[in-house]
Amino acid sequence: MNCYLSVVVVSRNDDHGGDPLRRTQIFLNSLAYQAKKYKLPLEMLFVEWNPPDEKPKIRDVLDFPLNPWFYSRIITVPPELHAGFRHGDRQPLFQMIGKNVGIRRAVGEFILTTNIDIILDDTLFECIAQKNLDNYCMYRADRYDISNTIPENDHAMQQNYCRTIKNHVRRNHRFNSGRYKILQEKDPFDSKFLLAKSKIFNWIEIKKEPFAMAVLKPNVSPGLLNCNACGDFTLMHRDAWTNIRGYGEFEAWSLHIDSIGCIQAYLAGYTEISFLPPLVCYHIEHAPASGWTPENGHLLQERIQKNGIPLLDFNIMTDPATIIQTFAA
Numbered sequence: 001m002n003c004y005l006s007v008v009v010v011s012r013n014d015d016h017g018g019d020p021l022r023r024t025q026i027f028l029n030s031l032a033y034q035a036k037k038y039k040l041p042l043e044m045l046f047v048e049w050n051p052p053d054e055k056p057k058i059r060d061v062l063d064f065p066l067n068p069w070f071y072s073r074i075i076t077v078p079p080e081l082h083a084g085f086r087h088g089d090r091q092p093l094f095q096m097i098g099k100n101v102g103i104r105r106a107v108g109e110f111i112l113t114t115n116i117d118i119i120l121d122d123t124l125f126e127c128i129a130q131k132n133l134d135n136y137c138m139y140r141a142d143r144y145d146i147s148n149t150i151p152e153n154d155h156a157m158q159q160n161y162c163r164t165i166k167n168h169v170r171r172n173h174r175f176n177s178g179r180y181k182i183l184q185e186k187d188p189f190d191s192k193f194l195l196a197k198s199k200i201f202n203w204i205e206i207k208k209e210p211f212a213m214a215v216l217k218p219n220v221s222p223g224l225l226n227c228n229a230c231g232d233f234t235l236m237h238r239d240a241w242t243n244i245r246g247y248g249e250f251e252a253w254s255l256h257i258d259s260i261g262c263i264q265a266y267l268a269g270y271t272e273i274s275f276l277p278p279l280v281c282y283h284i285e286h287a288p289a290s291g292w293t294p295e296n297g298h299l300l301q302e303r304i305q306k307n308g309i310p311l312l313d314f315n316i317m318t319d320p321a322t323i324i325q326t327f328a329a
Helices: 020-037 095-105 122-129 155-163 179-186 192-196 238-243 257-267 297-306 321-327
Strands: 005-011 042-049 070-077 110-113 118-120 137-141 143-146 168-172 204-207 213-216 234-237 271-275 281-284
Touching (some): 005 020, 005 095, 020 070, 020 118, 042 095, 070 095, 095 257, 110 238, 118 155, 143 155, 179 192, 234 257
Parallel strands (some): 005 042, 005 110, 042 070
Antiparallel strands (some): 110 234, 137 234, 143 168, 204 213, 213 271
16 A cells, blocks of 8 residues: 555553543544545554553554555564663653654654544545645644543544534643634634634734645744644654654653654744644543643642653743753763
């Protein structure tokens, strides 16, 4: 199969966040269905990092769909390799390093890094399936967090569930952008307010065609990049990933390392294009403090600090010297 899109995720069978196998199966089934529906050649690269000895392997507990447009590869990073990383005795998974493992082995023309509990809206997948992506752009999509009670087996029902406002827990748009953010939040489905006021912004170009998108202009502050939940959807050409050398391989909690990757790409000359609603992705909500949320971020931070694991502060992206202080031996 001449693969257009490689999708890279990292996980292990360790009950992280509660019911991860259920969420992962929904993710796999949805992507396989969309690949077949929109006839997009797609490979799934599942990096199984440091699999627990006492649990079955991922291949034994998940059903990896197979059809003429979709196939999967499982890449295992064994415990003995994981043990060579600092803090590996307290942090069982290095997510961004794992994503690099998948990126390096991907065969697709374009590579999407995401996570095991993400569903792409059909409009977003259909846009990608048109195969009009630009080799010199970095593509982002907003993430809508949805309730965990999503149906498991019917794709149409899942899409309808994700688009229903009462099932939304929160919406993650571009932040630190003032009026842009306000207009974006006024209409979560077709961005009509943002599109209507597109001429008032001098740092970004907002377009309706060929699809709703926001194109960040060159030489603006990296602080205006759409880094909110960017680890769940960052899409670039394989050469772009190679040129920025993937994500920074910090032996730390994954928070903000994905944002640094976006800034690397932007400063390397890749234009940021953010798909606008309805071209979004959905994140299935999981247990509090298993991932960062506005409501429980402090609980996650307390747990990480208690375990003695380095955690990047958001300011690290504007003060590179902080990296040296954070990771000094």
